[in-house]
Amino acid sequence: MSRDRLIEQLQSIVGEQSVLYKPDDLVAYECDGLTIYKKRPRAVVFPANAEQVAAVVKLLNREKQPFIPRGAGTGLSGGAIPINGEVLISLVKMKRLLEVDYRNRTAVVEPGYVNLRLTKAIQHEGYYYAPDPSSGMSCTIGGNVGENAGGPHCLKYGVTSNHVLGMEMVTPNGEMVTVGGMVPDMPGYDLTGLLVGSEGTMGIATKIFVRILKKPQGVKTVLALYDSVDDASQTVSAIIANGIIPGALEMMDTLAIEGVEKGTYVVGYPKDLAAVLIIELDGLTAGMEETANEIVEICKGYNVREVRVAQNEQERGLWWSNRKTAFGAMGNLSPDYLVQDGVIPRSRLPEVLSRIAEISRDSGLRIANVFHAGDGNLHPLILFDADKPGDTELAVKVGSQVLQVCADVGGSITGEHGVGIEKQNDMTKIFTQEELDAQVAIMRVFNPDNLCNPDKLFPKPSRCAEVKLVGAHAH
Amino acid sequence: MSRDRLIEQLQSIVGEQSVLYKPDDLVAYECDGLTIYKKRPRAVVFPANAEQVAAVVKLLNREKQPFIPRGAGTGLSGGAIPINGEVLISLVKMKRLLEVDYRNRTAVVEPGYVNLRLTKAIQHEGYYYAPDPSSGMSCTIGGNVGENAGGPHCLKYGVTSNHVLGMEMVTPNGEMVTVGGMVPDMPGYDLTGLLVGSEGTMGIATKIFVRILKKPQGVKTVLALYDSVDDASQTVSAIIANGIIPGALEMMDTLAIEGVEKGTYVVGYPKDLAAVLIIELDGLTAGMEETANEIVEICKGYNVREVRVAQNEQERGLWWSNRKTAFGAMGNLSPDYLVQDGVIPRSRLPEVLSRIAEISRDSGLRIANVFHAGDGNLHPLILFDADKPGDTELAVKVGSQVLQVCADVGGSITGEHGVGIEKQNDMTKIFTQEELDAQVAIMRVFNPDNLCNPDKLFPKPSRCAEVKLVGAHAH
Incomplete structure (x- = not known):
């Protein structure tokens, strides 16, 4: 199908104004919060409800056109970057708070609902929504679900997966299903837990059932x-x-x-x-x-x-x-920076910090460290200058070295930012091929044709040649 | 392969003393904590380590002989009942505490390690293991993982899945893999969360990495x-x-x-x-x-x-x-009882109780109610007399009616006891066929030949005719 014909069909589902396809309109969608890789999407479509999401996904399936769900684009691991020129399905128009049940401490939101708005909407009754990523003012709860977002207060209250009870979703082939429910204990496999943090590879949440908490006294x-x-x-x-x-x-x-x-x-x-x-x-x-x-x-x-x-x-x-x-x-210290996101057993912190200092000395790149120290989640910030030839590549390499240190002490290569494209090749640091194969097999249950956010999360023999490693200023 | 030949081969893996196969020796293994259904297993095998588990599973795969992992047999939904004459793989000989790391608050146990022993082993240092099912003195942590066990203190501390960081396991085809790790945040899909509560359908845990908590002051x-x-x-x-x-x-x-x-x-x-x-x-x-x-x-x-x-x-x-x-x-009130296990939104408790009272009146069976009230988890105890013709069937029917009430108010049909065989036909009360199909598809990723605890958890058109509904005295 020609580009024009696909655009027309998308327009017929969501309305003419709700499809972006002109090159100038697409610039802002070439990357997400990981700004060092860029690629232009084929189009960006803005459905207004679950039925439109399903219709769009069915159309894209018929056309074998890959697609990516996108929230506010604040993700830091590149999960929403259209590395294959995917169609982006932006959920920002689906931003309603559908239901609040104070007595049972639950709420239902659409995926484009902004994280911090939920707390603002319920705080007059003395309630709040616990996961508090630093991007809370702009990131969406749908995006939080995709990345299993954390935040400083997740030490005591747990990350997004601890606060999502269930969801209505459109599967990668366009079916609408509900997983989980309004109470925490559902029988069968914990599909909600599986979907939270699946980085957009298993479908598109269209309604999210969350827990709300009483504000601390x-x-x-x-x-x-x-x-x-x-x-x-x-x-x-x-x-x-x-x-x-x-x-x-x-x-x-x-x-x-x-x-x-x-x-x-x-x-x-x-x-x-x-x-x-x-x-x-x-x-x-x-x-x-x-x-x-x-x-x-x-x-x-x-x-x-x-x-x-x-x-x-x-x-x-x-x-x-x-x-x-x-x-x-970090913009006050350096033209560019790369955020890393590793996890270590708390007791290994001094040792890991001294190894990070060594990596910094050896590479010549300064590294600032911000931690959710209570749960061992490190955010080394690697300072570099994208205008200096080779510096971006060096920053990426240093990031990977830092993750190796985390893996070596029995930790993990991501605490809350996800794998996306940034860390897909680092997955081998902590998983065997068999373990990765098991994950891919599960992904294929939901996403058999691999149209839904393909080529992310798992290591690739060689990354898509079309992706340009660009020096862009991180914000 | 003849029965004898299979037994010999099992013996060659685990030792002669570690295989039960004579009818008299198998009586105790005909059911678990759900005593109203019974079936004799083909054999019970007691591996001493992960390698033996893997070798046993590989042998059973070659022979197309279905099998079931079994802990202490305290499960209340019949998950360990060999309804097809399966071979039971008992994990009770794998009962070591392998490692305790107080600084990082983790421990590693074998699956047959008894729940309460962990707290006893670490309490002198001021630590404990949080999930506290009432059967804690006898149930195993491996069994807790299978059923995602809860307990009274799960209101504040969460159920088993909140305390399991990862595990080493033998897959249904006999491969050894590790999922999760010693820190809570691992990239990729949350396979640990998927496996906890999978009721023995996705493999056999051979080492379990758990969180331990500081004892409250x-x-x-x-x-x-x-x-x-x-x-x-x-x-x-x-x-x-x-x-x-x-x-x-x-x-x-x-x-x-x-x-x-x-x-x-x-x-x-x-x-x-x-x-x-x-x-x-x-x-x-x-x-x-x-x-x-x-x-x-x-x-x-x-x-x-x-x-x-x-x-x-x-x-x-x-x-x-x-x-x-x-x-x-309940044995003080009635010759037999059936424990139910429903979950409801907390605010619906008075209404649900009055509907349970109606069901009791209509059926003529008395129902006692014990609740983890804080999290809306009800345990109606249905009193009946198995020696009275039709009473067992009536108790089963009443149990199903109670679960329908829970489903009707937006709740769930199991809080902590699992589905097993008891509630497999109740799954349709809360899941559509598509949703069940998705779960089965995921099960098949791990368990493609359906040899590992087959015919449990999911509804069957008709339950296996060989299973006898027997009136046995519950304990």
């Missing part, structure tokens, strides 16, 4: 400044070993601090700090003061330079805004 | 006695709505109370009670007193007759022993 935030990353790491282990599970337990190292302090939200950290910890308690107010004091004592036991409890919401908000803009703040 | 247990089940239900909702997540929140109704009070652990509940709630807080001791007082006030707001806080560990222990023996205590 109180919050207490402790800030601890260290002269040594080791001391900060030991503090993290000691807090958890004392039976305290903070809502969040974040760490930034000296280079990350330098970046954020040049940004919009300046805390005023001393210039010579080695590490800062943000330790946030939440829950019932009774006893929280005592627990905060206990944390302060633990920090003191590990040579903290300074430790203080937020005195008001404004102070707390500043600490968090500063932390949450850490990725973007 | 303190525990406070509140007992509340009610003249009305509605008031007790309202209390449950109100506690959760106040942002309190107890470690456990259990309810028993009047008939259940009558049963347990005739048992070994007598609390001395008044004879005319409508319901009792056990509300247990755990966590940091700071503030726990205040929260317990808050709960007491909530109970008073819903016409509680009497409410008290356990004064010591002995009193608390008695309340729990009384509650945990509720199933078995």
